[in-house]
Amino acid sequence: MSEHRLILACKQGKLWARKEVYDQYAPAMMALCRRYVSDAEDAKDVLQEGFLKVYTEIGQYAGKGSFGGWIRKIFVNASLDYIRKRNRLKERELLIDVEIGGYDDTPYLKDVTAEELMQCIGELPDTLRTIFNLYAVEGYSHREIATMLQMPESTSRSFFFRARQLLQKKVIQLCDDTQIMRCQNANR
Numbered sequence: 001m002s003e004h005r006l007i008l009a010c011k012q013g014k015l016w017a018r019k020e021v022y023d024q025y026a027p028a029m030m031a032l033c034r035r036y037v038s039d040a041e042d043a044k045d046v047l048q049e050g051f052l053k054v055y056t057e058i059g060q061y062a063g064k065g066s067f068g069g070w071i072r073k074i075f076v077n078a079s080l081d082y083i084r085k086r087n088r089l090k091e092r093e094l095l096i097d098v099e100i101g102g103y104d105d106t107p108y109l110k111d112v113t114a115e116e117l118m119q120c121i122g123e124l125p126d127t128l129r130t131i132f133n134l135y136a137v138e139g140y141s142h143r144e145i146a147t148m149l150q151m152p153e154s155t156s157r158s159f160f161f162r163a164r165q166l167l168q169k170k171v172i173q174l175c176d177d178t179q180i181m182r183c184q185n186a187n188r
Helices: 005-009 015-036 040-060 069-085 115-121 126-137 142-149 153-186
Strands: none
Touching: 005 015, 005 040, 015 069, 015 115, 015 126, 069 115, 069 126, 069 142, 069 153, 115 126, 115 142, 115 153, 126 142, 126 153
């Protein structure tokens, strides 16, 4: 079935079309929600809220740009709405002081898997994780992020820098832990 027919059927409220859209996009949108919302049950709530928005706002999709991109934007906004409602962007997170040393000489970074990297991103404080995802993963500019999160553009830049530092520190620690385990296993 063509995407155009599927969208038209969704606009008409056809349940089979809604199910098809859900089946097609739910896995990717759940991964997106998990990048913003660290708790799995909360991410499922955001997923549900996002699909409700897709179904209720489908009439606004004018066919400009990809349908998947339109859905993705709804889910980013649903995730941000959830974070705002839960008061996750807390003042104390704005004051995180990250210390970082010179880690450029660590040769084991290539051994970090995508799953391990996503886990490290998931461990970032909510504010830093949100800004990191919006900038590095979703591709929003700092100006757009500042507008979405109602903060100065310089604050978005600063938080992204802090997120990168903290992420780098977490990845280096992961590499160090992995190297220690390898050495222990080699000595057995």
